[in-house]
Amino acid sequence: MTNNNIHPYKPAKNFEKKVAYFSMEFGIHQALKIYSGGLGFLAGSHMRSAHELKQNVIGIGMLWKYGYYDQSRNDDQTLRTDFTEKAYHFLEDTGIEVSVKLHDNPNVKVRAYLLKPEIFGSAPIYLLSTDVDGNDFLSRTITNHLYDSNEVTRVSQSIVLGIGGAKVVEALGGADIYHLNEGHGLPAFYYLKDKGVKRNQFAFTTHTPEKAGNEERDGRHLNRCGFFGKMLSDEELEKETVNGGMINYTVSALRMAKKANAVSKLHAVVSNEMWKDYDKTCEIIPITNAQNQNFWQDNQIKKAWEKRNTKAFKKRKGELKQQLFDEVLNQTKKIFDPNVLTFVWARRFAGYKRADLLLHDIERFKRLISNSKYPVQIIWAGKPYPFDYYAIDIFNHLVNYSKTAPNLAVLIGYEMDLSRKLKEGSDVWLNTPRITREASGTSGMTAAMNGSINVSINDGWIPEFQKDGKNCFVLPELDHTMPVWQQDKIDAENLYDILENKVIPMYYERPEEWQKMVFQGIDDVIPKFSSHRMAEQYYKELYK
Structure with missing residues (x-):
C-alpha cells in the first residue's frame, strides 16, 4: 500500500x-x-x-x-x-x-x-x-x-x-x-x-x-x-x-x-x-x-455546550426539533410542537430491542400520552431485517396503533440522515433491549452528543457512562434468567415509573436541573465515547 x-x-x-x-x-x-x-x-x-x-x-x-x-x-x-x-x-x-x-x-x-x-x-x-x-x-x-x-x-x-x-x-x-x-x-x-x-x-x-x-x-x-x-x-x-x-x-x-x-x-x-x-x-x-463527533454532533449545539450557554442551546434545540417535526409532518401529516417533551425510540428493529415496550400496559400508556398537564410526543423509527417477520410485525403494530393518535409517529427511511435528525431533535432517547443482549449500542452516544437524555437499560456501553439521575436515567437491573414475559412486565413498569415520576416532571417543572443534566451528558460522552x-x-x- x-x-x-x-x-x-x-x-x-x-x-x-x-x-x-x-x-x-x-x-x-x-x-x-x-x-x-x-x-x-x-x-x-x-x-x-x-x-x-x-x-x-x-x-x-x-x-x-x-x-x-x-x-x-x-x-x-x-x-x-x-x-x-x-x-x-x-x-x-x-x-x-x-x-x-x-x-x-x-x-x-x-x-x-x-x-x-x-x-x-x-x-x-x-x-x-x-x-x-x-x-x-x-x-x-x-x-x-x-x-x-x-x-x-x-x-x-x-x-x-x-x-x-x-x-x-x-x-x-x-x-x-x-x-x-x-x-x-x-x-x-x-x-x-x-x-x-x-x-x-x-x-x-x-x-x-x-x-x-x-x-x-x-x-x-x-x-x-x-x-x-x-x-x-x-x-x-x-x-x-x-x-x-x-x-x-x-x-x-x-x-x-x-x-x-x-x-x-x-x-x-x-x-x-x-x-x-x-x-x-x-x-x-x-x-x-x-x-465520530465531527460527523454526528450539531455544530451550534457544540458551541452552546462549550460556552455553557443555556439560552443558545435551547434556541438551537428548538430549531432542530422543528426540522425533525417537518419530517414528521411530511410523513404522517401530524403537527408536533417543539415546546413539548419528545421521546424517540430509533435503531435497528429486532425483537430483543423491544420497540413496543411502552405499549406493554396499554391503559398506563394511554394515560401517559393523554396527560394535558404534561404533554409528550413519541417517535419510533428503525429498519427491521426485510425477512424478520416478527420484527416487521412489531413495526406494523406501532404504525397501526399510532395512526389515530395526534402525538405518536412512526417514521420510515431510517438511514443516516433521519438518524441524525432524530438524535438532534429528541429530548429523550429511549433504549430498551432485554438486559445482557446489547453488546454496545451506540445510538445513545450520538443522541447524548446532541443534548438528548438517555433513558436506558443498564446494558452495553451504558454502565461505563451512566450516573443515574445526573447524566441519564437507568432502569433497575433485572435477573436476565427470568422468563422473558416477566422481564418485559417489570421493565415496562420501571420505565413508566421513571418517565412519570422523574423525567416528565423534571422537564416541565425544573428546567434548570434538566439543562444541567443535558450538559453533563455531553461532558460524559465526549471524548470518552468519540471514535x-x-x-x-x-x-x-x-x-x-
Whole structure:
C-alpha cells in the first residue's frame, strides 16, 4: 500500500502500521447505501476518525448493488421493502480485478472500487463487486443484497469479502495488520494464513452476544464452497470444526487472531464467558464502540455546550426539533410542537430491542400520552431485517396503533440522515433491549452528543457512562434468567415509573436541573465515547 496514491497525508507517527479493516457494511454517508445499522455506523465512524487522525488504515467492504433495502409504505402505511438498483458515480474504478473460487466455479471475478478520502472525509475504502463483465448471471448477483437471505449467497459474500478482499490488499502491496470487524470476512484469515501471514498480524472485533449474530455453518458445506481458499482434507477440516462438524465464525476468528476485542467492558466479560470452553482462543479485551463527533454532533449545539450557554442551546434545540417535526409532518401529516417533551425510540428493529415496550400496559400508556398537564410526543423509527417477520410485525403494530393518535409517529427511511435528525431533535432517547443482549449500542452516544437524555437499560456501553439521575436515567437491573414475559412486565413498569415520576416532571417543572443534566451528558460522552478514542485504542491495544 503506497501512501502517496491512497492517503492524502503522511501517516502520523503513532499510526504508521498499515491496517486493512474488513467490514460487511460501512455507514459513511446517506448517499452511499451499503449499511444496515449499528455495525455500519460504527465502521463508518472508525473510518472518519482514521482519516482525521492520519492513520495508515484502509477499509475493505462490499459494493451492494441494491443496498440493504429502501423502506417505504404499503397503501395502509405498513412497512414495504423495496429493492432499488444503485449506481455511485463518485466511486473510482481502480482497475484492480481478482478472482476467487466459489463452489464449482474456479474463476469468479471481483472488482475493486475506491471511495477516495476527499469524497466524504474517510480513510480510503475499497468496495468489492462481482457485478462484472465475464461473470455468469449467478456470480453477478452475489453482491446484490447486504445480508442476502439465501444461505449459499451469504457464504459466497463472506468468501468475496474475505478472500477477494485479501487479494485486493495484496494487489495494493499488503498490510501489517488485517482486522476483521465481525466474523463475516473470516475466509481472509484462512487465505492469508496459507500465504504465510503470521498470527500476530490478525486482529478481530466481536460484536454480539446474540447466538444468531455469531454465524455457524456446516464445515463440509463451507469446504465445498471454497471458504478456506483451498480444499481441506477431512483431518484438516476436523481441526477447524466445533459443535459436531460446524464452523463457528467467531470461534475460528478467535483461534486465528493474535488479539480480539469486545465492544464494551460488559461485553468483554460476557464474551470471555461465552467462548471460554473452546481451546486455543485468543484474549478478548474491551475496546468500547464509539461514534465520530465531527460527523454526528450539531455544530451550534457544540458551541452552546462549550460556552455553557443555556439560552443558545435551547434556541438551537428548538430549531432542530422543528426540522425533525417537518419530517414528521411530511410523513404522517401530524403537527408536533417543539415546546413539548419528545421521546424517540430509533435503531435497528429486532425483537430483543423491544420497540413496543411502552405499549406493554396499554391503559398506563394511554394515560401517559393523554396527560394535558404534561404533554409528550413519541417517535419510533428503525429498519427491521426485510425477512424478520416478527420484527416487521412489531413495526406494523406501532404504525397501526399510532395512526389515530395526534402525538405518536412512526417514521420510515431510517438511514443516516433521519438518524441524525432524530438524535438532534429528541429530548429523550429511549433504549430498551432485554438486559445482557446489547453488546454496545451506540445510538445513545450520538443522541447524548446532541443534548438528548438517555433513558436506558443498564446494558452495553451504558454502565461505563451512566450516573443515574445526573447524566441519564437507568432502569433497575433485572435477573436476565427470568422468563422473558416477566422481564418485559417489570421493565415496562420501571420505565413508566421513571418517565412519570422523574423525567416528565423534571422537564416541565425544573428546567434548570434538566439543562444541567443535558450538559453533563455531553461532558460524559465526549471524548470518552468519540471514535478518536476508539481508533487510537485500536492502534495501542489491538495492533501493537
